[in-house]
Amino acid sequence: FTEGHGTLYASDGRTRSDAAKKYGSGGLVQGKKYMLSLTWNAPMEAFTEKDQFFHGVGVDGVYLPFHKANQFLGMDALPTFIANDVIKMPDVPRYTAEYRKHLSEIFA
Template sequence: MRDCEARVFCPSLSYSWAHISLLSAHPLITSTSASRRPGSGTERSAMKKVLFLNGGKQFAHSDGRYDATLHRAGVAFMDRAGFDVKETFIDGGYNAAEEVQKFLWADVIVWQMPGWWMGAPWTVKKYIDEVFTEGHGSLYANDGRTRSDASQTYGSGGLLQGKQYMISATWNAPQKAFDDASDFFEAKGVDAVYFPFHKANEFLGMTGLPTFLAVDVMKMPNIEADVQRYEAHLGKVFGAQ
């Protein structure tokens, strides 16, 4: 079932974590460990082809192992559940045209990444810029507007209707930072932080699935528990066991 691209995985789940992580989601979702987005059981059962994108990276005090572990756990879980799986390790290099074909193949895209300076790593943004632009004409037609029809709105030119995406994010910030009105993100939740990232995916016509969030991964890491939560999250979202 598994189509393995360039991969970098950690050999064990037990080691110390000294790095920055990530998060993500949509502004309309409350900031819980597994944020909720729409998606019916019927839709989930039809999603059999999943593209996992590992956006982890070694940089400064981040070594990418937390994200690599969650990425590996997700790929293995979905493979065992009978899904067709492809994957790309973004920082390991990629061919933009081949990545476009993966997007066209997949029913669901899973973005795994750390939160760096309130957003995705620059390598993930570079991937989006290069792959989405390469996909002009297949991933999206245009910005959706026409000079002859004023009713056509910006952002409606995507060609991936029916496909979905999901964010799995790791952050150094604790859950309270997203949920508490007196804390850093003012109770706006993880999806507000990643509003532009969601819109980039929606520009292609895709819709979002519930976000998974691992928090406090530097000061209080618990990779074993996070892997278990992630597998439970995937099982619920995809109807997989």
């Protein structure tokens, strides 16, 4: 991350003279967007149900550190796409149709 200093971020956003400035507001790539496009063998329930593996935090909750790193740089997340059960219950035609729909809704 340090390699991006001066290019991707100027500082952590705070200064000694302006203590009110928020931590994480020093990113230099404001206005840029990113999108996660994911494939998992885990079913969606593994992410969304409290008694499942990820304890109901959701897909983006699993990727919180990644989202926060990008937010630190000033970027905004676009809606995440995920294809689930890609090994146990593969359905490539459905994934393809859902991905095309996802992209058309975001970039229309």
